[in-house]
Amino acid sequence: MTRFTPHRMSKSERRRLVTGLLFVSPWLAGFLLWRVYPLLSSLYYSFTRYDLLREPVPVGFKNYVELFTTDPKFGVVIYNTLYYVLLGAPLGVVSAFLMASLLNTKIVARPFFRAIFFFPAIVPTIVTAVVWQFLLNVQFGAVNSLLQGLGLPTIPFLSSPALAKPSLILIYMWAQGNAMVIFLATLQDVPRVLYEAATVDGANAWHKFWHITIPMSTPVILFNLIMGFIYGFQEFTLPWLLTGGGPNNATEFYAIYLYRNAFNFLRMGKASALAWILFVIIIIFTVILFKTSARWVYYGGESE
Template identity: 45%
Template structure:
């Protein structure tokens, strides 16, 4: 009976995850255009990626830059908002809901289109800058500004991480803060020496989840900038999409996808290895 209830999940896991996963591994060693049968080419796709594909190197650089900027900023902002919402304030439930909503809407096509209009030449942001005497900014025509716009959109979607931080903050024993206050500790000292160490397991969890999601970002760059200008926002998921569904080179796209998978796996393993030095769990005797 238990297997019967689990059957929909198991079937979905096998059909929509396991089979495509191993099929893409096989296709990464082939030349496959979706029309004819795959032709085995061995490591040819990978050799081309790392030796002669300048677009891949550029896209990889932009992707790593995007991840290493957005993930720390998003976690810091989520923790900051969660710390504020942990106080007993009037209408606190309304504010918690309002700050969580962007994480639900942020990944949608509609929000990406709205973001594009907000940062357009005659958009809301430039209108605000003009009101205070600042010249309009070409948000999408300059490589640095274009990357900033999609980075800002990613950081705006901090709601899920914020909720997890908020739950962790509410689980901290208040007597620890009371004892620290009696000893003369300031708010900042209590935050650094009590709050942050007790939050490290949650910080670690959010770090892994947000890093994986950032590497998979597609909607924002695709809708807002299309990967430009000068491929300054051309993340690897966009490159995979173009190779697979515009150039119909599914074998090459699969190779890029597996390189992306290996990068995520390596960074995740590094994070787990480093967690032994900075993540503290209840009952941990490390100082």
């Protein structure tokens, strides 16, 4: 049996190691200070009663128990968030994929349309909120003004509890420029020989799209779907600017509720508990997506 002897570094190797650590130390210090420390602090605060003004008081699992048993708003928040994520994330992926498929065809002024479709992804969220507030306002919005001009009734897109969440989902589908670009790169990487072989076999455009384009894009569909779920659970800025959680708590999403507890009510312990529950929820949904992906995701290099 060979005996293991540890390698002893020479003086030059130690000098290179120290030099490398010195170069990486600014990033490492920032990572520990701005990532690890806040993460561990929030875990500690989730087991305390803390209002930023007084010292944290340990309360055990009281914050978690309160959320799941006595908080009357927590169930509404979970429902609103799941509604938004489970509908918005898949529909966002579908809209991005269809836009990319359209822009992958030979159409007139294709570079211009690619820029137009990608434009919403680079516009600041506050600008997006102002534009859609102008378009969807029930009194002076452009869409309702057009409906009134046609003799049709106005639609309370953002002021109706039944329409507020679907309206936000439509805006989310509109702003899928980043996912569209990723899909576009994927579609351009699909081997042309597959389409040529399908044409020889008599396949029409729909058969090519369903049996070639979609299967070859499933790894990227999975990626965009996971990212959509992660960002959907953390959605805050656009709903906060457009509806503020209303009307009647219809768009009181998880991140908004967390923000209220932290900075409106100064319940930092409860807000930290909410953050860790959200972390667990995201992990669960991500694991479920990965576990089920073997049934519908195709990787070109894997064996049957």
